[in-house]
Amino acid sequence: MTTEPTWVADTVWWRVYPLGACGVLPEPPSGPVGPDEHRLLRLIPWLDHVVALGATGIALGPIFASTSHGYDTTDHLRIDPRLGTEEDFDTLAAAVHARGLRLELDGVFNHVGRAHPLAQAALAAGPESDESSWLRRDGDPGGRRFVPFEGHDSLLTLNHDDPRVRSLVIDTMRHWLDRGADAWRLDAAYAVPTSFWADVLPEVRRTHPDLWCEAEVIHGDYAAFVTDSTADTVTQYELWKALWSSINDRNLFELAWTLTRHDSMLATFAPVTFVGNHDVTRIASRIEDPRHLPHAIVALATLGGTPEIYAGDEFGLRALKEERAGGDDAIRPELPADPSTMTGDDGVLQLHRRLLRLRRDRPWLHRATTEQVSLTNEVGTFRTAAGRDAITVVLNLSDAPAALTPTGPLLDADDATLARPHEVAPHGWAVLGA
Incomplete structure (x- = not known):
């Protein structure tokens, strides 16, 4: 089992993509955003919303100098001028901590933007130069071509065998931890050798022992990645997919099967769980029957792991991710300066607040595992427990009521179920105590 900082046990992240939320991207009609607009400070009014929501930390997407979407970094030690200044970051970090929240940054350490000075120097000097050893070259004889990240010519992959890259990453992580960050998301961590992380992360923890690192890993053996890399956790994409597809297909056997894998991971680490992020279609658009959106939220709030709510x-x-240029824009919208003016579904907001309050009262859920009590395609009863602590969740996707057979106090449920004795309403859900 991995050793993670104790503060993570009751953590719920509110993840936000600042370049979108602060109105930098897509470029506003008025034209490019200037460096004197200090847009990063627009997030400060949202911090009280994060607290009221029941989250305990704010996880920022990329905020360092870049050319476009933030993942094409041009300077790891400078705040993107479109967002503001290093002093604006200090102000935001102080406001985050003043509310008892944690702060996570997004570290793009697999690649750099083509406009990064290191990349520009390598491109100018050529593949036989000392400058070129910062970047990975392809396997052709002589290795004369720098390797783009996943076919994106604007992103050039760093050479993680070069000790200078190791120093760059360590120095960057420490710099921003010293300025107020508590955690790092390691972007595209799956593309970096685990041996690199195993070398870098313990060295950073030597000076910052409370560091928590979330590695972006999409496919593969999650537990092995955590063990080999020494990251604290990975993004649980398997569970994300199973949640929405089992609900849409009314096939809770898929969710139950995935939970057996999820439980096996919890023996090693607590995965990051989510139903939405800045890279995927919004969960309200992904769930085909709107009556079943609450079921995904209930599952997220009650399963083992470290939950993240995407702003x-x-x-x-609602928004769809599209595989085209600008296809991420809809899922990364600008947020209003005043959270009280945010339009949306108040019922969904109140449900998040209720369920996150329930979770915060039960920090043992962080490492809890889940077993099936009863299961059909459309009705599932799941018991999530850690030692003597337990809750039971009933998900009903069917057109008929379902028996509420477990004993225990009813902690929360949909309105129709709350009005019924001993059964869960059609398309309803319930959470019971031990």
Whole structure:
């Protein structure tokens, strides 16, 4: 089992993509955003919303200098001028901590933007130069071509065998931890050798022992990645997919099967669980029957792991990710300066608040595992427990009521179920105590 900082046990992240939320991207009609607009400070009014929601931390998407979407970094030690200044970051970090929240940053350490000075120097000097050893070259004889990240010519992959890259990453992580960050998301961590992380992360923890690192990993053996890399956790894409597809297909056997894999991971680490992020279609658009959106939220709030709420999902925002240029824009919208003016579904917001309050009262859920009590395609009863602590969740996707057979106090349920004795309403759900 991995050793993670104790503060993570009751953590719920509110993840936001600042370049979108602060109105930098897509470029506003008025033209390019200037460096004197200090847009990063627009997030400060949202911090009280994060607290009221029941989250305990704010996880920022990329905020360092870049050319476009933030994942094409040009300077790891400078705040993107379109967002503001290093002093604006200090102000935001102080406001985050003043509310008792944690702060996570997004570290793009697999690749750099083509406009990064290191990339520009390598491109100018050529593949036989000392400058070129910062970047990975292809396997052709002589290795004369720098390797783009996943076919994106604007992103050039760093050479993680070069000790200078190791120093760059360590120095960057420490710099921003010293300025107020508590955690790092490691973007595209799956593309970096685990041996690199195993070398870098313990060295950073030597000076910052409370560091928590979330590695972006999409496919593969999650537990092995955590063990080999020494990251604290990975993004649980398997569970994300199973949640929405089992609900849409009314096939809770898929969810139950995935939970057996999820439980096996919890023996090693607590995965990051989510139903939405800045890279995927909004959960309110992904769930085909709107009556079943609450079921996904209930599952997220009650399963083992470290949950993340993607900014806007708590309002029931809808948007599709499209595989085209600008296809991420809809899922990364600008947020209003005043959270009280945010439009959306108040019922979804209140449901998030209720369920996150329930979770915060039960920090043992962080490492809890789940077993099937009863299961059909459309009705599932799941018991999630850690030692003597337990809750039972009933999900009903069917057109008929389902028996509420477990004993225990009814902690929360949909309105129709709350009005019924001993059964869960059609398309309803319930959470019971031990």
